[in-house]
Amino acid sequence: MLRVVERRMVERSQVQSQLSEDLSSPDDIPRLRQLKDTEILKSAWEEWNANKKLVEELTPFLQDPDETMRKLAEEDNIRISESLARILSETFPSLLVPRSSAADLPGALLELKSGVGGIESSLFLATLLRMYERFASLNKWKVNSLSHNTNDGGGIKDVILEVKGEGAYDTLRWESGVHRVQRVPVTESGGRVHTSTVSAIVLPLLDEGDVRKEQLYSMDEVKLEVMRARGAGGQHVNKTESAIRLTHIPTGITVSMQDERSQHQNKRRAFQVLSARLMDQKITREIAERRAARNSLVKSADRSEKIRTYNYAQERVTDHRIGLSIMNLSSVLDGDALLDITNALKQDHAQRVMEEMLAGEGDATDL
Amino acid sequence: MSIASLLGSQPFSDLNFRVRPPVLIPRPETEEWVVKLSQLLSPSKLAVSRPLSLLDLGTGTGCIPILLCHIWAKGGVRAHGIDISSDAVQLANENAVSCGLSPDQFNAVRANFLSPEFLSSLSHHLAPPFDIVTSNPPYISWDEYLRLPASVVRHEDPKALFGGPSGLEFYRAIAWLCSREGFLSPRALVALEIGCNQAAAVQDIMQAAGFATEVWRDAWGKERTIIARRPFV
Numbered sequence: 001m002l003r004v005v006e007r008r009m010v011e012r013s014q015v016q017s018q019l020s021e022d023l024s025s026p027d028d029i030p031r032l033r034q035l036k037d038t039e040i041l042k043s044a045w046e047e048w049n050a051n052k053k054l055v056e057e058l059t060p061f062l063q064d065p066d067e068t069m070r071k072l073a074e075e076d077n078i079r080i081s082e083s084l085a086r087i088l089s090e091t092f093p094s095l096l097v098p099r100s101s102a103a104d105l106p107g108a109l110l111e112l113k114s115g116v117g118g119i120e121s122s123l124f125l126a127t128l129l130r131m132y133e134r135f136a137s138l139n140k141w142k143v144n145s146l147s148h149n150t151n152d153g154g155g156i157k158d159v160i161l162e163v164k165g166e167g168a169y170d171t172l173r174w175e176s177g178v179h180r181v182q183r184v185p186v187t188e189s190g191g192r193v194h195t196s197t198v199s200a201i202v203l204p205l206l207d208e209g210d211v212r213k214e215q216l217y218s219m220d221e222v223k224l225e226v227m228r229a230r231g232a233g234g235q236h237v238n239k240t241e242s243a244i245r246l247t248h249i250p251t252g253i254t255v256s257m258q259d260e261r262s263q264h265q266n267k268r269r270a271f272q273v274l275s276a277r278l279m280d281q282k283i284t285r286e287i288a289e290r291r292a293a294r295n296s297l298v299k300s301a302d303r304s305e306k307i308r309t310y311n312y313a314q315e316r317v318t319d320h321r322i323g324l325s326i327m328n329l330s331s332v333l334d335g336d337a338l339l340d341i342t343n344a345l346k347q348d349h350a351q352r353v354m355e356e357m358l359a360g361e362g363d364a365t366d367l
Numbered sequence: 368m369s370i371a372s373l374l375g376s377q378p379f380s381d382l383n384f385r386v387r388p389p390v391l392i393p394r395p396e397t398e399e400w401v402v403k404l405s406q407l408l409s410p411s412k413l414a415v416s417r418p419l420s421l422l423d424l425g426t427g428t429g430c431i432p433i434l435l436c437h438i439w440a441k442g443g444v445r446a447h448g449i450d451i452s453s454d455a456v457q458l459a460n461e462n463a464v465s466c467g468l469s470p471d472q473f474n475a476v477r478a479n480f481l482s483p484e485f486l487s488s489l490s491h492h493l494a495p496p497f498d499i500v501t502s503n504p505p506y507i508s509w510d511e512y513l514r515l516p517a518s519v520v521r522h523e524d525p526k527a528l529f530g531g532p533s534g535l536e537f538y539r540a541i542a543w544l545c546s547r548e549g550f551l552s553p554r555a556l557v558a559l560e561i562g563c564n565q566a567a568a569v570q571d572i573m574q575a576a577g578f579a580t581e582v583w584r585d586a587w588g589k590e591r592t593i594i595a596r597r598p599f600v
């Protein structure tokens with residue numbers, strides 16, 4: 001890894017020497033940007049070197065015949081080694097891993113579907129929905145519910161949220177997978193603990209302009225249906241039932257949208273969800289191809305994988321991917337401690353990409 | 368009570384219309400055929416050098432002409448709406464403003480198009496001939512009116528819904544108007560929303576007045592719009 005950092009530093013000084021004297025050349029703009037981007041890495045590198053030098057200066061004192069001198073040197077040595085280790089294991093990886101392009105997306109679509117466990121699963125879905133709404137507001141993201149189906153017996157069958165804001169997709173994409181709850185359902189009279197599941201799918205949200213650029217579908221591949229009878233319709237009915245269903249024929253993806261109050265809006269929403277699904281497929285495909293080419297070790301997200309357990313009796317939330325347990329269930333459900341989990345997941349991902357980068361030629365451009 | 372009347376607004380294509388009882392809330396069926404009409408016709412396609420002149424009979428919230436003005440290029444159309452209800456006239460003019468139209472592009476006035484004096488009462492800047500006539504006239508028959516859901520009857524003006532004993536009275540009046548000498552320009556188009564099962568009867572009325580007709584179905588599969596033009600001679 002030090003090799004990689006060193007190479008970056010050489011590049012940086014080259015760029016610096018290319019700057020024109022009075023910063024008047026238009027080529028200076030990207031150069032300055034590059035310098036700015038590597039500024040933090042540079043100070044980390046300088047800190048690393050300063051510490052290394054200190055260690056070298058200390059070494060002779062570790063053998064010092066004077067007892068107090070030796071003690072002092074040992075203490076210093078421990079402190080400095082710790083700081084070196086931290087730079088190596090945390091600072092460098094976090095700075096070297098390329099800023100993911102996912103960070104630049106305008107937001108995410110978060111889809112929650114109830115799974116095993118009937119009504120209990122729907123009730124838990126409502127709890128998770130509240131957790132994500134709080135989490136979004138802590139992050140200052142804007143949430144908009146696109147589709148929302150309640151369960152007749154209570155709770156929510158499925159829901160699609162649009163979450164807009166900086167880093168929303170980059171953070172939330174770790175939430176894709178099966179979430180499991182272990183608790184005594186309110187509907188259970190025998191006090192028995194049930195296990196139920198909710199699955200989450202997080203999709204990248206694109207700007208309308210980007211959708212056009214990406215050319216994810218052409219209109220004649222999409223079948224559009226208007227659902228639900230309106231009886232006589234027209235002046236006879238003033239309830240707006242304007243449900244829309246899209247089918248993307250080549251992939252078989254279907255999207256139904258009925259929550260908006262006009263057909264036009266439902267259509268827009270449905271196309272938005274379709275684009276997100278197609279974009280997601282595209283990203284997954286690209287990553288898989290790239291990984292195959294590199295024989296990657298970085299595991300791809302499997303959406304049927306159980307990623308997390310919420311255990312009520314033990315007040316515990318465990319993320320199985322990184323073996324992290326948080327012994328404060330309510331703080332996770334309030335959104336606060338969820339941040340700790342997503343941060344840990346992000347860091348874990350960065351670490352893996354880093355390892356990858358060291359193994360390969362240092363060009364990992366994983367999303 | 369419908370969501371629209373609770374919220375006081377109803378989306379209509381990419382516009383938002385203020386609604387207020389007792390004025391009729393724009394329906395998705397109307398939204399659909401108006402969008403279709405806007406694609407079929409456009410001032411540039413009709414290739415007239417002057418702005419098109421459009422008349423909407425029974426304009427309500429003004430949704431039909433306002434959406435057309437919005438979709439078609441600015442200045443390409445001068446639209447007028449008339450309505451018997453002063454609530455509707457006021458609301459339509461408010462909607463034009465909130466949708467960013469100038470009074471030059473759209474304005475609504477009070478008039479009764481069933482009255483024999485209708486033609487002579489039209490002021491000079493609302494003068495025929497018209498290139499496009501649109502209408503979603505009241506089309507519910509007496510029998511059907513008695514069976515309407517409460518949310519319709521309670522909040523919407525019977526004058527906006529009740530189309531006479533047969534539900535067809537307004538189409539007869541429109542056919543009569545449109546066949547008056549000089550009311551329409553030679554290549555004019557008339558677009559009329561109809562109730563389900565009225566297609567045959569309304570086509571008969573328009574054909575008897577000398578028009579060639581065409582029927583459009585709505586997205587729910589119901590016959591919903593009659594398009595009438597003078598046959599080419």
Ligand SMILES: C[S@@+](CC[C@H](N)C(=O)[O-])C[C@H]1O[C@@H](n2cnc3c(N)ncnc32)[C@H](O)[C@@H]1O
Pocket residue numbers: 235390391392393394397424425426427428429430431449450451452455478479480481482502503504505506524526527528
């Ligand atoms: C079914 S509503 C249609 C409103 C609007 N064009 C729409 O599509 O939402 C019919 C309208 O015709 C108006 N109207 C009824 N009788 C009329 C008459 N004799 N002269 C003018 N307008 C009339 C009503 O006030 C009502 O606003």
